[in-house]
Amino acid sequence: MIGAALLFVVTKGKTLLLLLSKFAAPLVSMAITVGAYALLSPLWFAVGLVLLIFVHELGHVWAAKRKGVPVSAPLFIPFIGALITMKRHPKDAVTEAYIAMGGPLLGTLGALLVYAAGHAWELPLLFVLANVGFILNLFNLVPIHPLDGGRIAAAVGRWLWLLGLVGGLGLIVWLRSWLLLLIWALFAWELYQRYVSRRGNKPLSIVGVYELPLDRVQMPDWFMPSSTHTRELSYTTYCRLTGEQLVQFDWTAMRFRGELELPVPAIVQGVQLVGAEQVDKGGGALLRLKVRVDYVKHDNDRYYVVSAATRWTYGAAYAGLAVFLIGMIWHIQQAQLAPPIR
Known part of the structure; x- marks a missing residue:
């Protein structure tokens, strides 16, 4: 009985920890x-x-x-x-x-x-x-x-x-x-x-953090961005059929492409890399990128269109x-x- 309980904890421990957290x-x-x-x-x-x-x-x-x-x-x-x-x-x-x-x-x-x-x-x-x-x-x-x-x-x-x-x-x-x-x-x-x-439409922003394996980047050390590095990124925005609005952006030189879901319907003002750093993890060295999406809330005129019934x-x-x-x-x-x- 004790062995079975220990086996359950070992095999399901991660799931239990996730549920508890x-x-x-x-x-x-x-x-x-x-x-x-x-x-x-x-x-x-x-x-x-x-x-x-x-x-x-x-x-x-x-x-x-x-x-x-x-x-x-x-x-x-x-x-x-x-x-x-x-x-x-x-x-x-x-x-x-x-x-x-x-x-x-x-x-x-x-x-x-x-x-x-x-x-x-x-x-x-x-x-x-x-x-x-x-x-x-x-x-x-x-x-x-x-x-x-x-x-x-x-x-x-x-x-x-x-x-x-x-x-x-x-x-x-x-x-x-x-x-x-x-x-x-x-x-x-x-x-x-x-x-x-x-x-009501004041400027807003949302930040996403992304990690890339350094061996995938394949760039010389002198080209690597620092923690103070900033640059504008090209982007596109679209909506899913279920209503979510997403922003896709990329940095071709780094072979990086990311995506962020906006919390509200919005007009995107720009996407900017606002920081980068190299970190070491168990799986190897990573390049951690911080990307900020600037936007203003878009008041959809059809949001309040409701049928009489x-x-x-x-x-x-x-x-x-x-x-x-x-x-x-x-x-x-x-x-x-x-x-x-x-």
């Missing part, structure tokens, strides 16, 4: 968040709250996978919540809304199961957790970017952003929430830059979910299953 940050952030909430509330409430948030984020991950958009694992932030980051910008507003909708839908289902368990086991703590879960998912439907409601509004109608901008102030006063105030302020600044000052579908789902959440919160309060939360 991938989920280490989410697990550590979950544990820290549970500990932070446990300082102000009972431990089991803190555990349940973090699990409800986790279910909400899994909804986003599931929806993103269905749309082929790569995302990070959920990262928890005490007293703020959790987030995932999209490694590639969605190709249109409908995809963005679909991914955003996944969180509140699965999160609401999770809170509903907790509510049902509260009835089955007659545990007041479960009703409290369900109530908090419904409130958190309703909060995320506020049409303010980057909350889920702000992203869903991209497919329903951007006029909802104006509603969120005005109604958000009322919510801030009523809830006295510094977090909502911060989100609202960032959202207002984003709208100002995009539609008023027209300065799709707008009505997402609008009905958005409104229906909000009404259901309000109804569940009102029911729990009226039945006095959980204390009011302000």
